Amino acid sequence: MGRTRHETFTCAAGCTVEATLNLIGGKWKGVILYRLLTEEVLRFNELRRLLPSITQRMLTNQLRELEKDGLVQRTIYPEVPPRVEYRLTDEGRTLEPVISALKAWGDRYVANRAD
């Protein structure tokens, strides 16, 4: 299925902002990345449990995109029943400051809306 927006990366100034958003701006990617940053390694169904309202379809989908973009690593253990683990790649781990910034700002914003 479709990637969430994805053009070639011939950018002018400031367009790299969009480039980043194209990678992490998917409907669930933010939370997925956040979870993998804090939990280090997660199985498919563990992720599902952490993202209560996501469908399997979308989880698979988003994970595949993150994998294709080199941000997430997928490890398959040839067992029965099958086990698949997801963790961030080195590249993916460099997103930590970005996700932190998003979360920090969101925390403040949501808190202020509470008044």
Place this chain on the structure above:
Amino acid sequence: MGRTRHETFTCAAGCTVEATLNLIGGKWKGVILYRLLTEEVLRFNELRRLLPSITQRMLTNQLRELEKDGLVQRTIYPEVPPRVEYRLTDEGRTLEPVISALKAWGDRYVANRAD
């Protein structure tokens, strides 16, 4: 027209990441915010020129959403021909670290893909 995803903000841990992405993750919002952060104040057509491939429709649309979310301020000067200026609100200006993080990471990512 539709906002780009917008649920109520009753979040669990890490969901504020999505909350932020819901506000700035629109197709053009990243660049718009980036521009307004650097240029301080811009008129409608100045923004259009800075975003070569955006349509008026989408520019208006995105600006309206940013305005409704309290990130952008719209000032109308009752002149002929009409003049409208866009600038960030105080709240919007607090996004600076976020946009910076997005841009910094994107710069690195795009550069590395160039090899």
Place this chain on the structure above:
DNA sequence: CTGCATCCCCGCGGATACTG
């Protein structure tokens, strides 16, 4: 348990034309 396949709705967002 971890998926892929299919069906299908709906809303994002482009193109185009018109207005104060």
Place this chain on the structure above:
DNA sequence: CAGTATCCGCGGGGATGCAG
């Protein structure tokens, strides 16, 4: 100049079912 209005295609994404 700075929009609004309308039409409409395409693909995002939910629901469901099947498979290794």
